[in-house]
Amino acid sequence: MSLTSAIKEPIIESYYVADLFDTIGFVPENPKLYIKYSKRYPFLYIDNDLYNSLPAKWTIHDIYNINKDYYDNIKKHHEQLWYNIAEAKQSGQPIVIFVEEEYLSIGSIRCIYTEQKTPYGMTLPIIIPYKEGREYI
Numbered sequence: 001m002s003l004t005s006a007i008k009e010p011i012i013e014s015y016y017v018a019d020l021f022d023t024i025g026f027v028p029e030n031p032k033l034y035i036k037y038s039k040r041y042p043f044l045y046i047d048n049d050l051y052n053s054l055p056a057k058w059t060i061h062d063i064y065n066i067n068k069d070y071y072d073n074i075k076k077h078h079e080q081l082w083y084n085i086a087e088a089k090q091s092g093q094p095i096v097i098f099v100e101e102e103y104l105s106i107g108s109i110r111c112i113y114t115e116q117k118t119p120y121g122m123t124l125p126i127i128i129p130y131k132e133g134r135e136y137i
Contacts, residue, residue, distance in 0.1 A: 015062070018042035021094075033063065094123070
């Protein structure tokens with residue numbers, strides 16, 4: 001069934017749902033549920049056994065609940081940075097984010113994004129090269 005026929009109006013909603021499904025990342029070893037585009041429209045493909053296990057009128061929550069543990073794991077992985085930021089703010093510690101960027105021309109660059117208090121009590125973001133940052137933090 002096409003998501004565009006299941007989601008009648010506005011048509012852009014079907015693309016939002018398709019993006020959500022793509023972002024969640026369904027189990028690649030067992031593709032019982034996936035999105036494919038045909039003539040620029042997203043189509044939701046559901047395995048017959050999976051489809052029969054859904055209620056007559058189902059929502060995205062019903063699909064989510066079938067593989068809840070897997071999706072919660074994916075969600076936790078994607079949201080961990082935000083939990084770390086909230087925890088640092090709550091405990092009054094500076095935010096520390098380790099970053100590694102790959103560039104074809106120069107290779108890998110590693111740095112640390114963190115915060116530093118000024119003598120005036122303001123907290124400003126700073127970027128430190130990884131080697132210096134390990135000593136700083």
